[in-house]
Amino acid sequence: MGTENKTGEVWRTRTVTGTEKIVLVVADHGAMAYVIHLAEEGTHTDIEVNCEGLRYGSSDRMYYVPSRSFEEYLRTVTEDQLADVKNKLAAAIGIEPQIVEKEVVREVPVEIPSNIAPAEPQKCCAAEVQELMIRAERAEALLEEYRELYKNVIEKI
Structure with missing residues (x-):
C-alpha cells in the first residue's frame, strides 16, 4: 500500500x-x-x-x-x-470539540450616485460615446488650427 x-x-x-x-x-x-x-x-x-x-x-x-x-x-x-x-x-473522550472558523464572504452594496446611474445604461453610454467623439473632432480641428498658426509664426521669424 x-x-x-x-x-x-x-x-x-x-x-x-x-x-x-x-x-x-x-x-x-x-x-x-x-x-x-x-x-x-x-x-x-x-x-x-x-x-x-x-x-x-x-x-x-x-x-x-x-x-x-x-x-x-x-x-x-x-x-x-x-x-x-x-x-x-x-x-x-472528553475533549472540547474543535470549532472551525469558515471564511465568510459578504456582498457589500455599492451605492452609485443618481446623477451617474441612469435608468437606461445602454442609451447613456451611446450618448456619452457620441459626445466624446464630437469633442475629439473639435480638439483635432483646434490642433490643426494651432499648427497652422505655429507655422506662420515660425516663417515670420
Missing part, C-alpha cells in the same frame, strides 16, 4: 484472521491508521456514512489498523462529515 494520506477515506480492510471490514480512516499515521469500523447495523451509533448502503460507526469503538490491511478504496467523505466525526470522537 502507498504512503498517501487516507484521512477521511472509507476502505475495505482485512484482518489477520481474514475478516473483512469497512472502516473510515480518521487519522493516517503512515504505518498505522486510526479508524472507525462501519457496520450495516449496530448499537450506540452516532456516526453515519453512506457507503454500499448506509453504514454506522460508533465513536466509542475506535482502533488502529496497519496500513498493509487496506485492500480496496471505496470513497472519501466530505470535509464537513469528517469534521463532524472528529468532533464526536473528541466528545467521546
Whole structure:
C-alpha cells in the first residue's frame, strides 16, 4: 500500500484472521491508521456514512489498523462529515470539540450616485460615446488650427 494520506477515506480492510471490514480512516499515521469500523447495523451509533448502503460507526469503538490491511478504496467523505466525526470522537473522550472558523464572504452594496446611474445604461453610454467623439473632432480641428498658426509664426521669424 502507498504512503498517501487516507484521512477521511472509507476502505475495505482485512484482518489477520481474514475478516473483512469497512472502516473510515480518521487519522493516517503512515504505518498505522486510526479508524472507525462501519457496520450495516449496530448499537450506540452516532456516526453515519453512506457507503454500499448506509453504514454506522460508533465513536466509542475506535482502533488502529496497519496500513498493509487496506485492500480496496471505496470513497472519501466530505470535509464537513469528517469534521463532524472528529468532533464526536473528541466528545467521546472528553475533549472540547474543535470549532472551525469558515471564511465568510459578504456582498457589500455599492451605492452609485443618481446623477451617474441612469435608468437606461445602454442609451447613456451611446450618448456619452457620441459626445466624446464630437469633442475629439473639435480638439483635432483646434490642433490643426494651432499648427497652422505655429507655422506662420515660425516663417515670420
